[in-house]
Amino acid sequence: MLEVALRHRFPGPAGFMLDAAFTAPAPGVTVLFGASGSGKSSILAAVAGLLRPREGRVALGGTTLTDTAAGRFLPPEARRCAVVFQEGRLFPHRSVEGNLRYGLRRAPRGAEGPGFEEVVALLGLGPLLARRPGLLSGGEKQRVALGRALLARPALLLLDEPLAALDMPRRTEILPFFEALRDAARLPMLYVTHALEEADRLADTLVLLQGGRVQAAGPLEALTARTDLPLLAARRDAGVVLRCELAGQERGLTRLAFPGGTLLAPFPEGPAGRHIRLRVRARDVAVARAGAPALSTDNALPAVLQGIEPAGERECFLRLGIGPSILLARVTLDAVRRLALRPGETVTALINAVGGERG
Numbered sequence: 001m002l003e004v005a006l007r008h009r010f011p012g013p014a015g016f017m018l019d020a021a022f023t024a025p026a027p028g029v030t031v032l033f034g035a036s037g038s039g040k041s042s043i044l045a046a047v048a049g050l051l052r053p054r055e056g057r058v059a060l061g062g063t064t065l066t067d068t069a070a071g072r073f074l075p076p077e078a079r080r081c082a083v084v085f086q087e088g089r090l091f092p093h094r095s096v097e098g099n100l101r102y103g104l105r106r107a108p109r110g111a112e113g114p115g116f117e118e119v120v121a122l123l124g125l126g127p128l129l130a131r132r133p134g135l136l137s138g139g140e141k142q143r144v145a146l147g148r149a150l151l152a153r154p155a156l157l158l159l160d161e162p163l164a165a166l167d168m169p170r171r172t173e174i175l176p177f178f179e180a181l182r183d184a185a186r187l188p189m190l191y192v193t194h195a196l197e198e199a200d201r202l203a204d205t206l207v208l209l210q211g212g213r214v215q216a217a218g219p220l221e222a223l224t225a226r227t228d229l230p231l232l233a234a235r236r237d238a239g240v241v242l243r244c245e246l247a248g249q250e251r252g253l254t255r256l257a258f259p260g261g262t263l264l265a266p267f268p269e270g271p272a273g274r275h276i277r278l279r280v281r282a283r284d285v286a287v288a289r290a291g292a293p294a295l296s297t298d299n300a301l302p303a304v305l306q307g308i309e310p311a312g313e314r315e316c317f318l319r320l321g322i323g324p325s326i327l328l329a330r331v332t333l334d335a336v337r338r339l340a341l342r343p344g345e346t347v348t349a350l351i352n353a354v355g356g357e358r359g
């Protein structure tokens with residue numbers, strides 16, 4: 001378990017007030033998500049020991065890193081936290097291998113963790129070992145920085161917008177490595193981002209921050225199914241993240257199985273059983289009365305209308321239960337009236353998965 005509770009006012013007449021607390025399972029990826037200036041990096045700095053909060057407690061597993069009430073503040077170098085920043089901060093005069101071996105030398109004696117070969121294979125660094133950082137792309141640099149951090153065998157990996165300096169193609173290229181790391185390393189990670197796509201793909205736990213406070217924290221899927229959190233629900237791409245398994249091809253589309261049903265989507269083919277996450281946007285879901293004629297949508301699933309929740313003046317979210325899974329549909333109040341929808345009844349959920357994004 002990672003426990004964070006901080007109260008800190010930065011100096012200055014209108015000094016920013018951080019007043020944030022959350023707990024998250026460890027190992028696991030905890031994503032701090034919020035707009036610029038919401039306090040994400042300050043929390044990371046406090047966890048790393050780079051910021052000494054006025055009041056607060058930070059603990060990981062059985063180890064208390066900060067406890068101001070007890071006068072405890074472990075210095076950064078005693079925390080076994082490795083940090084990866086936006087720009088990898090590699091040693092320019094050392095080769096990739098030299099940078100990685102530097103990480104290995106920093107590993108505490110007896111600390112468990114992946115070995116050199118394992119990290120090189122996990123992050124695809126083999127062909128780069130002899131190169132100097134100056135000759136690497138931004139994405140390659142970040143993979144090396146990640147490898148170096150891993151080899152120091154940290155108890156906690158802190159990632160401060162590690163993809164923010166990369167363009168979209170590079171991000172797409174490197175995200176699978178972060179996913180592989182999440183799945184392979186039994187390591188707690190605290191990941192700062194303001195990109196929802198990264199949260200969708202990597203988070204086990206999501207912590208939503210606004211103005212230095214935690215708006216909500218909890219499992220990713222549960223938070224994306226809430227309609228009362230403007231940080232998520234007011235977005236154009238508001239919707240639920242479903243954990244799916246690839247289950248073969250059909251009619252030129254990929255079958256994605258999730259608890260309670262399956263969806264067909266134009267998703268890249270992959271080995272059956274592979275786990276993926278799919279964001280099903282609320283505006284890509286509509287409802288029809290059960291037994292309605294087939295439409296152009298590829299997916300029509302029976303669903304229980306669990307609730308009708310406000311979304312602005314003229315629209316609302318329909319909460320749809322499909323087995324144990326929840327989907328949201330964003331529809332007009334007029335549609336609710338026309339169909340005379342009532343919570344508790346069974347409807348047909350029409351899901352246009354074309355717009356759903358891979359995650």
Ligand SMILES: Nc1ncnc2c1ncn2[C@@H]1O[C@H](COP(=O)(O)OP(=O)(O)OP(=O)(O)O)[C@@H](O)[C@H]1O
Binds near residue numbers: 010039040194
């Ligand atoms: N050392 C400092 N002294 C004074 N104010 C600070 C200091 N560090 C951060 N702040 C202020 O605290 C607030 C939160 O900053 P922080 O960097 O934690 O936000 P963030 O969510 O990580 O933003 P970004 O996504 O832009 O990095 C900002 O208003 C910032 O100006």
